[in-house]
Amino acid sequence: AFLYEINGISDDAAEVKVVGDTAYIAVNGFGAVGKLAVVDLQNQSLNREIDLGPDGLNPENVELGKNGKIFTVNSLDWSNISVTKYDANNATFTSKKLGVSGGCGASALSHLGNIYFQQGDNFNGNPEPLEKNLGVYDAQASLGFWDTLMIDKQIYGMGLDSVNGNIYVSGTDFSTYGKIYVYNFYGMLSDSFNVGISPGTIAFDVRTTTGFNELPNSVFGMEISPNPTGGIFAIKFLNSESGEISIKNILGETVFQSMVKPDISSYRIDLSFLPAGIYFILLKSEKGLATEKVVKSGFNR
Numbered sequence: 001a002f003l004y005e006i007n008g009i010s011d012d013a014a015e016v017k018v019v020g021d022t023a024y025i026a027v028n029g030f031g032a033v034g035k036l037a038v039v040d041l042q043n044q045s046l047n048r049e050i051d052l053g054p055d056g057l058n059p060e061n062v063e064l065g066k067n068g069k070i071f072t073v074n075s076l077d078w079s080n081i082s083v084t085k086y087d088a089n090n091a092t093f094t095s096k097k098l099g100v101s102g103g104c105g106a107s108a109l110s111h112l113g114n115i116y117f118q119q120g121d122n123f124n125g126n127p128e129p130l131e132k133n134l135g136v137y138d139a140q141a142s143l144g145f146w147d148t149l150m151i152d153k154q155i156y157g158m159g160l161d162s163v164n165g166n167i168y169v170s171g172t173d174f175s176t177y178g179k180i181y182v183y184n185f186y187g188m189l190s191d192s193f194n195v196g197i198s199p200g201t202i203a204f205d206v207r208t209t210t211g212f213n214e215l216p217n218s219v220f221g222m223e224i225s226p227n228p229t230g231g232i233f234a235i236k237f238l239n240s241e242s243g244e245i246s247i248k249n250i251l252g253e254t255v256f257q258s259m260v261k262p263d264i265s266s267y268r269i270d271l272s273f274l275p276a277g278i279y280f281i282l283l284k285s286e287k288g289l290a291t292e293k294v295v296k297s298g299f300n301r
Contacts, residue, residue, distance in 0.1 A: 008046040009037050017062040017070075022047075022088075024070050026059035034059055036072060036086055036093075048091075055095035056084040061117075063109035063139075071139055073107040073117050083115060083137055100135055100148075108160035108167060114185070115139045116167055118155045119148060134167070134187060138278075147250070149187030159202025166190070170199040186252050222283060228295035231272025235281065237265050243285030247271070247294075250278055260285070271296055 011029035018024075021042040027035040027049065034057035038047040052059065052072065059072035068088040074095070075081055081102035084095040101120030108116050119135030134149040157170040165185055172178045178199045182191040223236045235245070237260070247256040247269070255274060258267065260283065271279065274296060281292045 004044050006039055006044055006046060009039075010035065010049060013037065014060050015062045017064050019064055019088075024062050024064075024086075026062050026072055028058045028060065028075075031058045031075070033057070034074060036062075036070070036084075038088075050086065050091070050093060052084050052093060052095060055082050055097060056093070059084070061107040063107060063115055065109060065139060069139075071109065071115060073102075073115065075102060078102065078120070081117070083139070085139070098135070098137065102135065108158045109139065116149075116158065116160070116185075118158070134169075134183070149183070151181070151183065151187055151189070153181055156198070157200040157202055159204065161204050168202050170195070170202060172198045174198055184252055186250055188252075222281075222290060222292060224281070224292055224294055228297045229271070230297055231274075232268065232270050233294065235267045235269060243283055246282050246284075248280045248282065249274070250280075255279065 009025065009027060011027050011033050014026040014028050016023055016025045018041070021040065023039040023041055025037040025039060027033060027037050034052040034054075036050045036052060036059065038050070039045070040047045052074070055076075056072065056074050058075040058077075060075050061073040063071040063073070065071055065085075070086040070088060072084045072086070073081065074084060076097070079101050080097050080099060082095050082097045084093055086093040102118055107118065115137040117135045117137060119133040132152050132154055134151055134155075136147040136149065151169070153169060153171055155169050156172050159168045160166075161168065167183045167185065169181045169183065170178065171181065174197065176197070178195045178197045180193055180195050180199065180202070181189060183189055223238070225234055225236070227233060242262050243260045245258055245260050245267070246254050248254055255271065256269060260267075276296050279294050279296060281294060283290045
């Protein structure tokens with residue numbers, strides 16, 4: 001049954017994401033404006049609208065980050081998309097153009113802090129790029145576009161299964177078929193299956209999952225220093241914990257693994273033998289899973 005409606009939003013809206021009693025709505029007027037509406041669901045009223053400025057024009061997707069951070073993926077004019085980070089704690093935002101073309105219908109935020117989005121084919125001078133790639137945007141530290149996963153699939157919808165570490169991408173011709181493709185976070189296809197026509201939204205039922213609960217690093221008090229590193233760094237735990245720590249490269253390959261003991265609060269890690277790049281630290285315990293990112297700047301110690 002219809003419960004209520006909220007008036008006052010200034011233009012046509014796209015995606016909606018909810019955190020507690022607050023809804024965040026991408027307002028784009030079908031490409032004419034760029035705003036983020038904040039709705040108080042408890043009082044059933046519009047709290048405010050944030051004008052995202054010229055670099056936040058045409059927001060299509062809303063992604064929920066950690067610690068009060070809200071991201072919008074903005075199509076602009078589709079030749080150079082942008083990402084806006086809104087901090088709900090102090091009502092401020094920053095936007096950054098990514099320098100790549102993109103589509104209007106798909107993005108997902110991973111527990112590793114990366115936004116995967118529908119990226120166009122900017123290669124070989126293609127004058128009308130098709131959205132057949134996954135772009136990867138660092139939503140934590142550098143706030144920049146840093147990788148392209150060339151999956152060669154026209155993307156219609158996207159969903160992220162953070163429990164099992166998979167990205168689900170949908171494709172369709174809007175008349176005869178719908179299909180889901182399953183990738184890991186590094187663009188490797190693991191499965192595909194047929195679904196109904198035009199599968200634009202993907203949702204996951206995780207009520208009976210046996211996977212790990214994602215936890216903020218503050219639960220373990222995990223600190224990494226220095227970061228970025230030339231190769232040698234320390235992982236410190238302010239809270240005693242037993243579990244397993246592993247470090248993976250961007251291909252998902254494990255480059256380091258060790259048990260964590262409650263009587264040891266600091267671990268010295270040496271990755272000086274590995275190439276420069278981004279590595280992901282995963283801590284698993286009975287409490288759940290915490291992740292962090294470390295940047296290796298070069299081969300020097």
